[in-house]
Amino acid sequence: MGSAFSCCDSDKVDEGVPPRDGHSPWRIFTFKELHSATNGFSEDNKLGEGGFGSVYWGKTSDGLQIAVKQLKSMNSKAEMEFAVEVEVLGRVRHKNLLGLRGYCASAEQRLIVYDYMPNLSLLSHLHGQFAAEVQLDWKKRMKVAIGSAEGLLYLHHEVTPHIIHRDIKASNVLLDSNFDPLVADFGFAKLIPDGVSHMTTRVKGTLGYLAPEYAMWGKVSESCDVYSFGILLLELVTGRKPIEKLPGGVKRTITEWAEPYIEKGRFRELADPKLRGNFDEEQLKQFINAAALCVQSEPERRPNMKEVVELLKGNEPKGKVMQLRLKSVKYGDDLVSMDQASDDEDYESDGKGAGRYDESDAYGVFGAMSNVQKMHDPYKRYADRMGKKG
Incomplete structure (x- = not known):
C-alpha cells in the first residue's frame, strides 16, 4: 500500500478521476474532515458494524451526506480488501453502481467514503x-x-x-x-x-x-x-x-x-x-x-x-x-x-x-442499519449552538 495511499494526513484536497455519467469525481479526504463529518466517529452516527470495521453516517461542511467505512484492523487481509475496493471503485462509473466518493489512508487509518443512500439496502x-x-x-x-x-x-x-x-x-x-x-x-x-x-x-x-x-x-x-x-x-x-x-x-x-x-x-x-x-x-x-x-x-x-x-x-x-x-x-x-x-x-x-x-x-457496506433514527448532523449542532449564543 505504502506510497499509493499516504496523502491522507495532508490538508490538501486531491481530485480523483474526472466525472462521467453525471458522477462527481472522487477525492482524497483528510482524517480531520471525516472526523468532523461523523461527530468524531460517534456511536450515534454508526450505521452498522462488520468484520471489516464500522460504517458511519456523516455530513461534510458543504452539505454532502456520506457513509464512511472505517477498517478495524490493519492486517494484510484488510489492506488487500481496501486496496481492491479503492482500485475497483476508482474505475467504475455507472448509475447503478455505488461509486467511490473518496478515501483516506494514513499510517493508522483506512477509510472509504461513499454517498449515503437514504433508503438504505x-x-x-x-x-x-x-x-x-x-x-x-x-x-x-x-x-x-x-x-x-x-x-x-x-x-x-x-x-x-x-x-x-x-x-x-x-x-x-x-x-x-x-x-x-x-x-x-x-x-x-x-x-x-x-x-x-x-x-x-x-x-x-x-x-x-x-x-x-x-x-x-x-x-x-x-x-x-x-x-x-x-x-x-x-x-x-x-x-x-x-x-x-x-x-x-x-x-x-x-x-x-x-x-x-x-x-x-x-x-x-x-x-x-x-x-x-x-x-x-x-x-x-x-x-x-x-x-x-x-x-x-x-x-x-x-x-x-x-x-x-x-x-x-x-x-x-x-x-x-x-x-x-x-x-x-x-x-x-x-x-x-x-x-x-x-x-x-x-x-x-x-x-x-x-x-x-x-x-x-454479512450485512454489506452500510451494516444492519439499526441506528438510522439516532444519527446527528454535526453542522446542525454547531449552527444550533451558534444560534443560542446569538
Whole structure:
C-alpha cells in the first residue's frame, strides 16, 4: 500500500478521476474532515458494524451526506480488501453502481467514503426494519431488478478489465431516494484479464447466494455473479430469504422451496404475500424465468448478464426458452451443517472444501442499519449552538 495511499494526513484536497455519467469525481479526504463529518466517529452516527470495521453516517461542511467505512484492523487481509475496493471503485462509473466518493489512508487509518443512500439496502426492505412498511411495490421491485442487472452487465461486459463482484446479495444492493438500486461493496471483487474465462480462488461470499462450482471448488467466473443474481431475483419476487430455518433446525434454500411451484406453473403463489396480489402476472413470469435460468447448476447453461437484462425487459434471447425446472443443486451437507448462527453468514473457504463462516460481515457496506433514527448532523449542532449564543 505504502506510497499509493499516504496523502491522507495532508490538508490538501486531491481530485480523483474526472466525472462521467453525471458522477462527481472522487477525492482524497483528510482524517480531520471525516472526523468532523461523523461527530468524531460517534456511536450515534454508526450505521452498522462488520468484520471489516464500522460504517458511519456523516455530513461534510458543504452539505454532502456520506457513509464512511472505517477498517478495524490493519492486517494484510484488510489492506488487500481496501486496496481492491479503492482500485475497483476508482474505475467504475455507472448509475447503478455505488461509486467511490473518496478515501483516506494514513499510517493508522483506512477509510472509504461513499454517498449515503437514504433508503438504505434492499435487505432492510425485504427482511429488516422497513419490511413491515411495504414500501417496495411491484413497480419498485422491477426497477431494482433491472437496474441491478444493468450494473452487473456494465461490470461484466463494458468496463475493462471485466470485474466479477463475488458478493451479490440483498444487503449489497442500496437504494437511493427514488428507490433506484446501486450495487455496492467491491471488497471481494476480481478483475478478469482479457481471454481468461475463469479463475480458481479462495471462496468468499454469503451462503445461499454462492454458485455451487464456486462454493465447492473455488471456480470463479462472471457466471458466479449470474447465479447470485438469480437468487437475489427470487428473493426480490418472493420476499423469502435465500436460506431459511425450518422447525427442527432443518435448513431449506429458496430454490428448493420455489422449484415445485415453478414446475407446476403456479407462479402467482411465488409472489411476496406483502404485495397483496398487486403485480403484473406476465412480468412475474418473466422474472421467475430469468431467475430459474440464472440458478442452473451448470455454469454454461446460465445466461450472461446481457441476456438477463433482455429477459427482465420481456425480450426473449435466442435459445433461452422458458425454464420450468430450476435444476439447481443443493449445497453439500458439510457446508449447510457449518451454517449454525445466522441465515446471513459470510462463508470463506480455501476452494478445497475447507471453510468457515463469519456472521459479522454479512450485512454489506452500510451494516444492519439499526441506528438510522439516532444519527446527528454535526453542522446542525454547531449552527444550533451558534444560534443560542446569538
